[in-house]
Amino acid sequence: MSSFNPDQETAARLAGERRAAESPREYDPEAGDGSLADDPAARAPLVLGNRSYNWVTETVCGYIEKGPGRWWLPVFSVTAGVAGLMPLMILYLVITGVGTWGLNNQVAWAWDITNFVFWIGIGHAGTLISAILCLFKQKWRTSINRAAEAMTIFAVICAATFPGIHVGRAWMAWMLFPIPNANAIWPNFSSPLLWDVFAVSTYGTVSALFWYMGMIPDFATLRDRAALALMNNPTDGPRLPVLGWRLESVRGYVYGVLSLGWRFSTRHWLIYEKAYLMLAGVSTPLVLSVHSIVSFDFAVSILPGWHTTIFPPYFVAGAIFGGFAMVLLLLIPSRLLFPGFRELVTLRHLENMAKIILVTGMMVGFAYAMEFFIAWYSGNQYEADVFLYNRMMPPFFAGPDGRYAPYWWAYWTMIGCNVLSPQVFWLKACRTNPAWIFAVSFLVTIGMWFERFVIIVTSLHRAFLPGEWGMFFPTPVDILTFVGSVGTFLTLYLLFVRFLPQFAMSEIKNVLPQADPHGHHQDPGQNHGGAGMAAHAHSPAPLQSPDAPTGGGQP
Amino acid sequence: MSTPIYRTPDGKDVYGLLAEFASPGAISHAAEKVRDAGYTKWDVYSPFAVHGMDECMGLKRPILPLIVGIVGLVGAGVGFGFQYWVRVYGYQLVHQGKPPEAWQVLVPVAFEIGVLFTAFTCILGMLAFNGLPRWHHPLFSSKRFLKSSDDKFLIAIEAQDPKFDQNRTRELLITAGASAVEWVEDA
Numbered sequence: 001m002s003s004f005n006p007d008q009e010t011a012a013r014l015a016g017e018r019r020a021a022e023s024p025r026e027y028d029p030e031a032g033d034g035s036l037a038d039d040p041a042a043r044a045p046l047v048l049g050n051r052s053y054n055w056v057t058e059t060v061c062g063y064i065e066k067g068p069g070r071w072w073l074p075v076f077s078v079t080a081g082v083a084g085l086m087p088l089m090i091l092y093l094v095i096t097g098v099g100t101w102g103l104n105n106q107v108a109w110a111w112d113i114t115n116f117v118f119w120i121g122i123g124h125a126g127t128l129i130s131a132i133l134c135l136f137k138q139k140w141r142t143s144i145n146r147a148a149e150a151m152t153i154f155a156v157i158c159a160a161t162f163p164g165i166h167v168g169r170a171w172m173a174w175m176l177f178p179i180p181n182a183n184a185i186w187p188n189f190s191s192p193l194l195w196d197v198f199a200v201s202t203y204g205t206v207s208a209l210f211w212y213m214g215m216i217p218d219f220a221t222l223r224d225r226a227a228l229a230l231m232n233n234p235t236d237g238p239r240l241p242v243l244g245w246r247l248e249s250v251r252g253y254v255y256g257v258l259s260l261g262w263r264f265s266t267r268h269w270l271i272y273e274k275a276y277l278m279l280a281g282v283s284t285p286l287v288l289s290v291h292s293i294v295s296f297d298f299a300v301s302i303l304p305g306w307h308t309t310i311f312p313p314y315f316v317a318g319a320i321f322g323g324f325a326m327v328l329l330l331l332i333p334s335r336l337l338f339p340g341f342r343e344l345v346t347l348r349h350l351e352n353m354a355k356i357i358l359v360t361g362m363m364v365g366f367a368y369a370m371e372f373f374i375a376w377y378s379g380n381q382y383e384a385d386v387f388l389y390n391r392m393m394p395p396f397f398a399g400p401d402g403r404y405a406p407y408w409w410a411y412w413t414m415i416g417c418n419v420l421s422p423q424v425f426w427l428k429a430c431r432t433n434p435a436w437i438f439a440v441s442f443l444v445t446i447g448m449w450f451e452r453f454v455i456i457v458t459s460l461h462r463a464f465l466p467g468e469w470g471m472f473f474p475t476p477v478d479i480l481t482f483v484g485s486v487g488t489f490l491t492l493y494l495l496f497v498r499f500l501p502q503f504a505m506s507e508i509k510n511v512l513p514q515a516d517p518h519g520h521h522q523d524p525g526q527n528h529g530g531a532g533m534a535a536h537a538h539s540p541a542p543l544q545s546p547d548a549p550t551g552g553g554q555p
Numbered sequence: 556m557s558t559p560i561y562r563t564p565d566g567k568d569v570y571g572l573l574a575e576f577a578s579p580g581a582i583s584h585a586a587e588k589v590r591d592a593g594y595t596k597w598d599v600y601s602p603f604a605v606h607g608m609d610e611c612m613g614l615k616r617p618i619l620p621l622i623v624g625i626v627g628l629v630g631a632g633v634g635f636g637f638q639y640w641v642r643v644y645g646y647q648l649v650h651q652g653k654p655p656e657a658w659q660v661l662v663p664v665a666f667e668i669g670v671l672f673t674a675f676t677c678i679l680g681m682l683a684f685n686g687l688p689r690w691h692h693p694l695f696s697s698k699r700f701l702k703s704s705d706d707k708f709l710i711a712i713e714a715q716d717p718k719f720d721q722n723r724t725r726e727l728l729i730t731a732g733a734s735a736v737e738w739v740e741d742a
Binding site: 052053054057178184185186187188189190192194195198199202205206209210212213217220221223224225227228231232256257260261262263264265266267268269270271272273274275276278279282283285286289293296505506507509510514515516517518 | 579583586598602605607614617620641653657660664670674682689691692695704
């Protein structure tokens with residue numbers, strides 16, 4: 001590739017001396033599945049294989065209508081069983097009291113709040129993809145936004161459970177909300193904990209509205225397909241086992257009600273797109289406010305290790321970091337389990353997300369370093385001791401006085417997973433390899449859980465007075481509640497992939513090259529295919545030449 | 556315009572004409588022709604929002620953003636006022652020695668409530684301006700129309716349109732490049 005000069009190449013094409021098809025880059029092995037070409041004169045395709053609109057519809061709807069495959073039911077059974085642990089453990093907790101967790105006088109917040117911050121942070125990547133990337137006109141978001149938004153909502157559901165049950169008397173949790181009551185008591189609006197109630201409930205509601213509004217056209221597509229199947233074959237078709245109802249009829253009713261009578265009218269689209277853009281516009285400050293307010297829960301207190309002004313940006317960066325890791329943990333298996341999705345979620349999508357993980361991981365690493373710097377620079381003895389002897393110092397480096405941090409392993413797990421592991425993404429071979437990305441995402445998810453554990457437990461367990469120092473050890477109830485929340489999250493996600501459109505079909509169709517009304521692209525209308533088009537998964541897509549502008553944008 | 560002028564041979568009311576076009580480019584040019592011919596009760600149906608179609612149809616800018624902006628600010632004001640009432644009159648807590656009138660602590664919750672109002676106005680306003688939810692529509696009886704949610708680009712002109720004429724409208728659509736034109740009954 002040494003002979004390839006991007007500037008000369010671009011100039012040659014603009015002068016009409018060379019056509020796109022002659023570009024040496026088209027056969028570049030570095031282009032992976034065809035989406036990784038870094039030719040500045042051409043836009044990389046957002047959907048591989050030069051697909052038609054109909055292919056997008058068939059691929060996305062096919063898995064809802066025909067089912068995702070044989071793997072779904074066994075996997076769903078397992079995750080649903082694990083999810084069942086959560087209500088069982090919550091019931092046990094409510095009957096017994098929060099003492100059944102490993103909490104004690106000194107460490108009064110531990111896994112409950114760790115889990116809360118962990119899950120709420122995961123949600124943030126979904127909003128970043130759907131709202132912030134929408135405002136920045138990043139068209140590659142169209143292939144991943146639906147799944148990421150679904151993940152956001154399920155993560156918020158898991159997150160919102162924990163503050164509700166950790167209050168102790170869970171039946172009094174309604175007093176978190178400003179509801180008129182017989183004692184004329186109102187909440188304390190100057191407390192960040194109360195701000196949190198408003199931030200998280202607003203976030204959950206707005207995310208659900210955003211998600212639902214995006215799905216209205218796709219529900220209408222499913223409705224119309226069911227209606228067409230009934231019209232084409234009014235008498236015979238697959239039926240529900242016991243009730244005997246036509247499956248198409250059930251789909252027609254359910255998706256028909258959910259679609260609210262959407263008609264794909266341009267008059268509707270015009271207002272819809274405005275409303276969608278405004279929702280994206282308010283979701284952007286919202287998502288930044290939510291994790292900032294979560295960080296106030298800590299930063300506004302006077303506890304060393306919590307009382308830090310860097311917390312809001314540090315928490316937001318960490319949330320996006322951990323959330324993107326979770327998006328990748330869900331999408332990479334999806335690409336394997338759903339043939340055809342590899343053409344929608346290309347290697348370039350994965351690479352872009354890996355780059356965001358690298359960037360946000362560095363931001364988080366910078367925040368870790370800055371906490372140490374401020375602890376030293378402020379000259380505050382308590383602050384310095386928290387970082388040295390609550391968090392970092394391993395026993396084998398303990399000084400002559402023998403002091404070390406009992407939770408040093410948690411701290412170093414966090415550093416290894418969050419700061420060191422994403423560094424492999426400097427190598428293109430790693431950030432374009434799904435196996436590497438999956439492995440790093442897994443480590444990052446673990447690391448981000450430990451980050452919250454480190455912030456909460458190691459700061460609390462040894463505060464100002466040595467007389468009140470203590471340790472925290474989780475009980476089986478602690479552990480199984482968290483495991484149950486993971487099961488709940490996966491179960492909800494599996495229900496999503498079974499019954500709801502996993503891709504924003506109308507948005508993906510809009511970024512296909514032939515969707516541009518001013519382009520000269522031929523509609524590959526004959527290129528129809530069902531869900532099983534995996535054979536074409538690696539066919540290189542033709543690159544567009546600059547004199548044929550296309551709708552498929554790429555930064 | 557309550558009495559329809561057009562009926563099918565078996566006596567059913569006619570909703571209008573439905574024409575199919577091959578591509579987003581073709582339908583954009585056709586929409587410009589229908590717009591210039593002066594029709595008002597017509598619409599373009601496409602599986603996604605075709606870029607620039609609002610201009611091709613001559614649609615006005617929606618006023619929804621203005622409403623959303625006003626409601627959002629009202630929401631933030633309501634949130635602020637409510638908290639102020641609670642802190643100063645409803646349930647005064649002496650807290651951290653701060654004056655109850657301090658407005659700074661009221662900002663986060665006021666912001667969140669403003670966002671909540673904005674989001675609900677966006678989606679409810681979108682539905683209200685679009686006349687949704689509406690479970691039935693005459694066009695739903697056309698198989699060709701149901702394909703518009705997949706990959707078809709359609710223009711429908713209603714028989715109620717003052718300029719509608721069964722021959723001239725049909726000719727207009729065909730000269731605009733329609734690959735197929737069909738009548739839709741008003742069911």
